[in-house]
Amino acid sequence: MAANTAEAGLEQRWRDILSAHARTMCEIDRALHPHGLGASDFEVLDILATESATEGAQCRVQNLVGRVHLSQSALSRLIGRLEKDGLVERSVCAEDRRGVWVALTVRGRELHGEVLPLQRAALARALTL
Numbered sequence: 076m077a078a079n080t081a082e083a084g085l086e087q088r089w090r091d092i093l094s095a096h097a098r099t100m101c102e103i104d105r106a107l108h109p110h111g112l113g114a115s116d117f118e119v120l121d122i123l124a125t126e127s128a129t130e131g132a133q134c135r136v137q138n139l140v141g142r143v144h145l146s147q148s149a150l151s152r153l154i155g156r157l158e159k160d161g162l163v164e165r166s167v168c169a170e171d172r173r174g175v176w177v178a179l180t181v182r183g184r185e186l187h188g189e190v191l192p193l194q195r196a197a198l199a200r201a202l203t204l
Contacts, residue, residue, distance in 0.1 A: 099201040106197040110190050111160065115153055117194050118143050120162065120187045123179045133176040135168065162186060 103114040112120075122142055126134045136154065140147050154177055157163045162183035168174030179187065 095202070099198065102197040102201040103194055106193045107190055110186065110193075112186070112190060115143060115145060116157060117187075117190060119150075119153060119157065120179065120183060121191070121194070123163065123177065124184060124187045127178060133166070133178040136165075136175045136177050139177070157183070 100114045103117065107113060107117055119139060122139060123134055126132075126138070136150070139150060143150055143153075145153065154163060154165065158165055161180055163177050164180055166176045166178075168176055
């Protein structure tokens, strides 16, 4: 009986985590939608802004994998959309032709700065219980 109780508690904690994640992602999506961004879009911009604080600094796409909760192909499509929107630029790594660099554009850095307070406020709303 104790094993079933422990298992039920573990299952409930897992469901609570999933619920908090879904609530938070929806809150961020609602806040950023008027700016043409979703939560995953923002996450990539935020990592790039943090990792490459200076204009023109680049980050390998491979370094984003695992930090953004998307498959590698979904991340590639997302970066393609951000590039199409003029928010990031991609380039091939000269040392390793399989590697791809990504960098924020000036427009991407400006949009990140504009929506950062909205994302943080959405986090506060969703995660403050």
